[in-house]
Amino acid sequence: MIHKRFIIIGTIFLICLSVLLGRLSQIQLFETKSFTDRNINLIEESVKQRSQEMVIDNGRGKFYDRNMVPLTYEAVPSLILFPFLKKMEWDVEKVASIIGVRENEILQALEAAEEPIVFGKPEPIVLTETQMKAINQLKIPGVFAVKKQYDRKIPPAAQLIGLVGQNEKQISLRYPEKNIPKNTNIGISGLQKSFDEFLLQEENTKLIYHVDGHGGPLFGIDVKYTDPSNPFYPVNVQTTIDGEIQKKAEEIAERHKLKKGGLILVDIDTNSIIASVSRPEMNESNPYGNDGAKNYMLTAQIPGSVFKTVIAAAAIDAQLVPQNRTFDCSRTIHGEIDQQFQHGMIDFTKSFAVSCNNTFATLAKELNEIDKNMIETYAKKLGLTEEVGWQGDVYHFDDFKQLADEEKGQIFLSDAERKDSKLVAQTGIGQQNVRITPLQAANMMATIARGGEKKMVRAVSSIRYKNGTTLYQFPEKKLKGDTLAPYTISKLQQLLREVVVDEEGTGRYLKNLPYEVAGKSGTAQTYRYNENGQEYVNKWFVGYFPFDQPKYALAVVYLDALSTDGSVTPIFQDMVTYLSHLNGQ
Template identity: 60%
Template sequence: MWRRRTLGLLFICIFVFILLLVRLMQIQLFKTEAFSKHNVNLLEESVKQRTQELVIDNGRGNFLDRNGEPLTHKKATVLVLFPFLKKTDWDVEKVADITGISQEALEASVESAKKPFAYGKPDPVELTSFQMNQINALKIPGVFAVEKKFERTEVPAEQLLGLTGENAKELKKRYPDKELSEKTLIGVSGLEESFDEFLLPEGKSKLVYHVDGGGAPLFGINVKYVDPANPFYPVNIRTTIDKTVQQKAEELVDHYQIKKGGLVLLDIEDNSVLALVSRPVMNKKDPYNGAGIVNQMLKQQIMGSVFKTVTAAAAIENNLDNPNVLFNCSQKINGKPERKYDYGMLNFTDSFARSCNRTFGELAKDLQKTDSNMLEQFASKLSLTGSVGWQGDIYHTSDFKQLPDEDKGRVFVSDEARKDANFAAMSGIGQHEVRGTPLSVANMMATIARGGQKEMVRTVSKIEYKNGTTMVDFPKKDLKGDTISPYTAMKLQKLLREVVVNPNGTGRWFKNLPYEAAGKSGTAETGKFADGKQLHNKWFAGYFPYNQPKYALVTVNLDVPDNEGGVNLLFADMVKMLYEVNH
């Protein structure tokens, strides 16, 4: 009996020992970099307990502008000091002579330090390459001059580029097969999110030294440089943004106190975003409180008379633009007398230049009698409906979208509205259910300027490996679907120029700009009120120079009273700024 009990106890002990052994093997051998459901990197955590480190580069990929200038970060050569210096006799006087920092300031900063740091608060003191070589030539343990990556506090085109953050649950959902630390940064909005898979870090670059429990050097004062040593990663995302133009555009938007709205500037030749500004400004400390994280340039808005460009295109291709036919612009769209905008009898061209609602309401009704889908067909031909951002198959990803959060435009919501003559009239002037994004409106202007050729809009031109070679290219691509004829495009170009050169045109303010401009204004009732006042969306969309189109520009101010918030001055100053940049 006692022998069976002894054997049973022995088996239990052996079984427990095997379990412990398996657990130990799991910890020490198999799951060292992704232990437990939290994917804890045991090697990193073990090292952290007996080391102090300064991260030089977090390893996540970077965003560059079209000229290779960093957008989300900057690299600066800084003086790095380790806290164990307080326990050694180091040549602080020579370091002070080279850097220009006082000896007392250097000693005080080291004395108060508990971990390695880049000297200077809140902004580290930047050193020249000559100073860096001099510092490192001293070979003082714990004193280094290195190029360190810093995240920018103010990022240009912030809503377009997006944010990163730690989210263990989302990380596991996105990358179930990857062994990543829970603290890995992932993109949570904008291009940071859409390009997240390419931006994931291979590892950090850092300076490390070993310490005992009291923070004293454990194995002497040798500092190690740890680097993933991968010549290909992290990658750089080469955007189409021009950093200089973007920063000037943001200054102008803020100068004109646009609280909600912004602008989109496209390069017509390669149909890419040169600048994109969205307001309100993002609050990085609490981005989801308020509308700051929303990119208003990718959200559908009521566009008002800008949509008359679509109605005009449909009228031209259906021979409804006879210059001898006059429209009664002393009447509103519903036939009642027009008190505020009493223009008298106008032909098609003058109606467009002066933005007569009556004319385009009547034309929309005539078009609807021919085909109830006519306005939608031409909105599609001019790229106002559907997505316009670049999408396609790349690398190992099918149907990749640079702008997955982009809204699609629309003309009608219901078939009932589509077949109603009064709703058709309201839609013909860009009211009722008509919606479009500022990005798609800019693309419409670029399409017209190119003679009717509609293309996808690029915000990124390529992904580059760390060594500068190309990983993925994003070539120019046509948008699928029917297009307007070259003849219609030519007629629209003349109409948009007439808006500016006509003495009574709604864009006459732009007649004497350094670049000849063409475009269309828009003022749309939003249905919202503030202090008893009807609020409006105010637009001007156009392109320039007129004869050799280079830029398409949309400026928009959302939810402002009728007597406030015009965008003409903003549009004009953008044209002047671009002229100055180019000359």
């Protein structure tokens, strides 16, 4: 009986010991970097418990502008001090004299420090290259001059670049076969999301000092600089944004108090985004609040009269607008006397310049009688019904999209709309269910300026390894599908210029700029009202310049504006003036 009890007790003991050994093996050998379903890195956590460290670089790939100037971070030459300095004698006087402060300021900062600090409050003191070299030549343990990287919470072109954050569910969905710690930052929106797999966080670059349980030195006063050994990853992304132009565009939007909407500037030659501003502005403390994280340059909006460009192209090809044809522009699209505009009987060119609704509603109905799909066909020829951002196969990424958040445009939602002449008339003036993005509008202007050649719009030109060599170069790519005939494009160019040079043209206030402008205005009804019964409208101006040698296409839009909020033309004007001066005009 006693022997049997010993066997039972011994068996239980062996089982418990086996479980304990198995648990220890799991912790020490098998799951050291991904312990439990939370993927805890036990090695990192144990190091944290017995070390003090200053992270210099968080290890995620970075974004740069087209001149390789950082967009998402700032490298600040800083003085790093470790807390063990307050327990030892060191040449604080020499360090203080190099950076031009009193000894006592450094000692006071150290007195309150329990972890490594960046010297200077509230902002770190920015060192010169000479000061950094002088400090590091002293070789004082615990005193370092390094370029510490600070992530910009709100970078330039914030909505285009996008946000990063921690999301365990998204990590599991995106990377089910990868062993990625659940606290890893991933791209949530914008280019951060599109390029996330390239940018995934590697090991930190840091200064590290090992301590015992009381915070004392474990291996003397040796501070180590640790840098990931991989010279290639994480990669860096070179965008097509021009940092200086982007900064100016944001200043202009701010000066004109643009509340909702924005502007997008495209280089016509390469069809690349040079600047992109979306409002409301992203808030640092709550980036998702008030739609601040939303990129309105990629969301489809009611375009109003901007869409008349499509109707004009179709009408020219269908030979509906001979020189001697006139339209009654003192009447609305439904035939009543227009209480706002009394242009009388005018021809097609004048109609486009003054943006006569009756002309384009009439032409839309005539086009629809010829072919129920004609309006959509011509919208597609100008890139308004498809995604226009760069996409294609990139290594193992099938159909990779640079602009993952981009929306498509739309014209009709049903056959019933195509059969209703009143709805077709509304469609012809860019109302009803017509929706396009500001990016598509700018791209349409670039297409016309280039002579009809359709291209994808790039926001990124290349992906670069950490050592600076190129991983992938994004080539210029054509958009598939039919294009407009050269004659039609030529007529559109003339029409767009008339909008500015005609004495009654809706863009006449842009006439005397350093660059000659061609473009189209639009004021779209939203059929939504404020508490005072005032209707919200979308105000647009899209165009290109200089007219004879096109270089830039620009779309500016003020969404959900009131009539008292003023025009977007001054914003367009300021951008044109700035760019002309930038180029020495």
